[in-house]
Amino acid sequence: MPESLPDIRPTVPLIVDVDTGIDDSLALLYLLASPEADILSIASTAGNVPVDQVAANNLAWLDLCRATDIEVTLGAQAPLVAPLMTTEDTHGPQGIGYAELPVSTRSLSDRDATTAWVELVRERPGEITGLVTGPLTNLATAIRVEPDLPRLLKRLVVMGGTFWHPGNTTPTSEWNVAVDPEAAAEVFAAFSGLPADRLPIVCPLDVTETIEMYPSHVERLAARAGSTPQEIISESDAPFTRSAASNPVVRHFADAVRFYMEFHREHDQGFLAHMHDPFAAAVALKPSIVDVVPAVVDVELDGTLTRGTTVADRRGMWGRPNNALIATSTDPKAFFDQLIDRVGALAERLYPR
Numbered sequence: 001m002p003e004s005l006p007d008i009r010p011t012v013p014l015i016v017d018v019d020t021g022i023d024d025s026l027a028l029l030y031l032l033a034s035p036e037a038d039i040l041s042i043a044s045t046a047g048n049v050p051v052d053q054v055a056a057n058n059l060a061w062l063d064l065c066r067a068t069d070i071e072v073t074l075g076a077q078a079p080l081v082a083p084l085m086t087t088e089d090t091h092g093p094q095g096i097g098y099a100e101l102p103v104s105t106r107s108l109s110d111r112d113a114t115t116a117w118v119e120l121v122r123e124r125p126g127e128i129t130g131l132v133t134g135p136l137t138n139l140a141t142a143i144r145v146e147p148d149l150p151r152l153l154k155r156l157v158v159m160g161g162t163f164w165h166p167g168n169t170t171p172t173s174e175w176n177v178a179v180d181p182e183a184a185a186e187v188f189a190a191f192s193g194l195p196a197d198r199l200p201i202v203c204p205l206d207v208t209e210t211i212e213m214y215p216s217h218v219e220r221l222a223a224r225a226g227s228t229p230q231e232i233i234s235e236s237d238a239p240f241t242r243s244a245a246s247n248p249v250v251r252h253f254a255d256a257v258r259f260y261m262e263f264h265r266e267h268d269q270g271f272l273a274h275m276h277d278p279f280a281a282a283v284a285l286k287p288s289i290v291d292v293v294p295a296v297v298d299v300e301l302d303g304t305l306t307r308g309t310t311v312a313d314r315r316g317m318w319g320r321p322n323n324a325l326i327a328t329s330t331d332p333k334a335f336f337d338q339l340i341d342r343v344g345a346l347a348e349r350l351y352p353r
C-alpha cells in the first residue's frame with residue numbers, strides 16, 4: 001500500500017555529511033524524497049573519492065532532483081592525521097559508479113563544512129539531527145571548534161564501524177572509521193556521558209550489511225517511477241551495458257548501482273549492493289526502525305593489525321559512561337518498501353511520463 005505523504009511537514013532539520021559515493025547518493029535521493037526531511041546543509045567529506053568530486057556529485061544530484069537551493073559545503077581534504085585513502089574501485093572513478101551526471105551550475109557555499117556545522121547548531125540548539133555517512137573528519141573538526149556541539153545537536157546518526165561482524169576495509173574495521181580513525185575516536189569521546197536519548201545512533205556493518213539491494217529492488221523502483229522499459233540489471237549483461245530508463249533519476253541511479261553490484265560480486269558477496277547510507281538516513285528520520293544497545297564505543301588507533309577498529313564495551317569493563325547506541329537489528333524489507341515507494345514517487349514527480 002503506497003505511503004500517503006502529502007500531509008507530512010518538514011519536521012526533521014538535518015545536517016548531512018557525506019562522501020558521495022553510490023550509497024551516499026541514494027541516501028540523498030531518499031532524503032529529498034522524504035517530506036519530513038528538512039536538509040539544512042550537505043557537508044562534503046573526502047572518503048570514497050576526493051572531496052572536490054564528492055562536492056560535485058552532491059551538486060549534480062541536487063540538480064537532477066531539481067532541489068531547492070540547499071547549501072553544499074566543502075569539507076576536509078584529508079583526515080585529521082592519516083593520509084587520505086579513497087576507494088574508486090568500489091564507487092567508480094567519480095564516486096557514482098557508471099553514472100555520468102551533468103555537471104552542476106550550482107555554487108558551493110561560501111562557508112566550509114566545519115563552519116556550517118558549528119553555526120547551524122548554535123543557531124538552532126537542540127533541534128538538528130546530524131547524519132554522517134562518510135568519515136567523521138568534518139564533525140570532529142567542528143567539535144574542536146565548538147566542544148558543546150554534542151549538546152547542541154538533537155541527535156547524531158552515524159553510518160560507521162563494525163562490532164560483532166567482519167570489517168570491509170581491514171578484517172576488523174569499517175571504511176568510514178578506517179579512513180579517519182582519529183576523527184571517529186574524538187567524536188565518540190565527545191558524546192561521552194550524554195543522556196541516553198542524546199547519544200549517537202551508530203549504524204554499523206552488523207546491520208547495514210543486512211540491507212542488501214538486489215536488481216529486483218531497482219526494477220521495482222523504476223516501475224514505481226513509471227519509467228520504461230523495465231529496468232533489469234543482470235549479472236550476465238554485456239560489459240558497458242547502461243540503463244535505457246526513460247526516467248533520468250532511475251537511469252542515473254541504475255547506472256550507479258550497477259557498478260556497486262559488480263563490485264560486491266567481485267568480492268564474493270553476491271550480485272547485490274549493501275545500501276549502508278540510505279539506511280542510516282532512514283534511521284535519522286525515524287530512529288525507532290532500529291533496535292539499539294547502549295555501549296561505550298572507542299576506536300583502536302595504534303594496533304598494527306587493528307587500527308581503525310571500533311570496540312564496544314557493553315558491560316562497564318572500562319568504567320566509562322556510555323557514549324553510543326549501537327544499532328543491532330532492523331526490518332530490511334520494510335526499509336526497502338518505503339525507500340522504493342518514496343524515491344520512485346520522487347522520480348515520477350520530477351519526470352512524469
Ligand code: RIB
Nearest residue numbers: 021024133134175176276
Ligand atoms: O563502509 C560503508 C561506508 O563507507 C558507506 O558509507 C560507503 O559510502 C563508504 O563511505
Ligand code: CA
Nearest residue numbers: 021024133134
Ligand atoms: Ca558513504
